[in-house]
Amino acid sequence: MSVTVRVPAKVNVQLAVGAARPDGFHDLANVFLAVGLYDEVTVTPSSDGLRVTCEGPDAAQVPLDRTNLAARAAEALAARYGRTPGVHVHIVKDIPVAGGMAGGSADGAGALLACDALWGTNAPRGELLEICAELGSDVPFSLVGGAALGTGRGERLTALEAGGTFHWVFAMAGRGLSTPAVFREFDRLAEGRDIPEPVASRDLLDALAKGEAEALAATVRNDLQPAALSLFPELADTLAAGRAAGALTGLVSGSGPTTAFLTRDAGSAERVAEALRASGTCRSVRVASGPVAGATVL
Numbered sequence: 001m002s003v004t005v006r007v008p009a010k011v012n013v014q015l016a017v018g019a020a021r022p023d024g025f026h027d028l029a030n031v032f033l034a035v036g037l038y039d040e041v042t043v044t045p046s047s048d049g050l051r052v053t054c055e056g057p058d059a060a061q062v063p064l065d066r067t068n069l070a071a072r073a074a075e076a077l078a079a080r081y082g083r084t085p086g087v088h089v090h091i092v093k094d095i096p097v098a099g100g101m102a103g104g105s106a107d108g109a110g111a112l113l114a115c116d117a118l119w120g121t122n123a124p125r126g127e128l129l130e131i132c133a134e135l136g137s138d139v140p141f142s143l144v145g146g147a148a149l150g151t152g153r154g155e156r157l158t159a160l161e162a163g164g165t166f167h168w169v170f171a172m173a174g175r176g177l178s179t180p181a182v183f184r185e186f187d188r189l190a191e192g193r194d195i196p197e198p199v200a201s202r203d204l205l206d207a208l209a210k211g212e213a214e215a216l217a218a219t220v221r222n223d224l225q226p227a228a229l230s231l232f233p234e235l236a237d238t239l240a241a242g243r244a245a246g247a248l249t250g251l252v253s254g255s256g257p258t259t260a261f262l263t264r265d266a267g268s269a270e271r272v273a274e275a276l277r278a279s280g281t282c283r284s285v286r287v288a289s290g291p292v293a294g295a296t297v298l
């Protein structure tokens, strides 16, 4: 017997970042949108204890030891329910690794939901969300999906209304960026400046609620973008290529280095994707739309 869970990637349509807190994290106003690029996590009972395997184009970059977020999720659920995590976790990875699209977080949320179903623990939703928040700031959103505002370090979620489907193009970069390194660069660039409290933009939330791509494009904002560009200057060429190809806007996704382009409709997304592939400014290109549902048992 085994259980498979499908989990989407995310793009941050607004990422407002406050000053560093005493615990090293940053308070955020993080407007998440789940998009249709998915990892699949399958759990099967195993007599040799906890084991992780991974397949997919980026599989070689995924750690298979206890640092894998899927392994940590299985251990965390087992610990709460006094079980041993005797499970084989297999990840079919389609979300870019270290790309700012919450791929590791998706696998953490997926493994948690899959083990909950496999073991019949039936943990209440609130408890699953608590475990997610312990695993990482983005993990709760991977569980719930859709569109949501994350506050605190991004783990406290309020569901948001999205009045339509948004069509995106994602350009994957030739190397990854480390999330802590990008936050450290944000701090370095912010030195000597007053950092305002992060707040969600009313205009952005309205555009999202109305499903209006042009209005959303006019309001998207990522405060980590200057830090990501500082560590990875070539991303400016990718952003320029996507905008020149007719995207409504382009921005760095989360801590990067994936760049995300919002387009008018599905046809426009295909044209922007083709132009980005031909531009030679990125490793690969994918089209995906959202919002989509969060972690789902198949």
Ligand SMILES: C[C@](O)(CO)[C@H](O)COP(=O)(O)OP(=O)(O)OC[C@H]1O[C@@H](n2ccc(N)nc2=O)[C@H](O)[C@@H]1O
Residues within 6 Å of the ligand: 012, 015, 024, 025, 026, 027, 028, 030, 100, 102, 105, 135, 136, 137, 138, 139, 152, 153, 154, 179, 180, 183, 254, 255
């Ligand atoms: C950039 C985003 O992806 C936007 O959604 C998230 O804020 C990052 O979420 P994540 O990868 O789940 O991050 P975590 O695993 O919680 O934290 C990794 C590291 O990122 C930094 N970090 C993360 C979240 C946050 N609100 N402030 C931070 O400063 C910290 O250095 C932390 O040690």
Ligand SMILES: Nc1ncnc2c1ncn2[C@@H]1O[C@H](COP(=O)(O)OP(=O)(O)OP(=O)(O)O)[C@@H](O)[C@H]1O
Residues within 6 Å of the ligand: 061, 062, 063, 067, 068, 069, 070, 091, 096, 097, 098, 099, 100, 101, 102, 103, 104, 105, 107, 108, 138, 176, 177, 179, 254, 255, 256
């Ligand atoms: N299941 C996993 N899949 C991918 N990376 C993982 C996983 N578990 C742990 N990691 C580690 O986490 C690092 C970041 O990977 P991940 O793909 O989650 O980055 P990300 O998409 O930039 O994350 P975020 O958008 O949440 O900041 C990897 O370099 C890897 O060492």
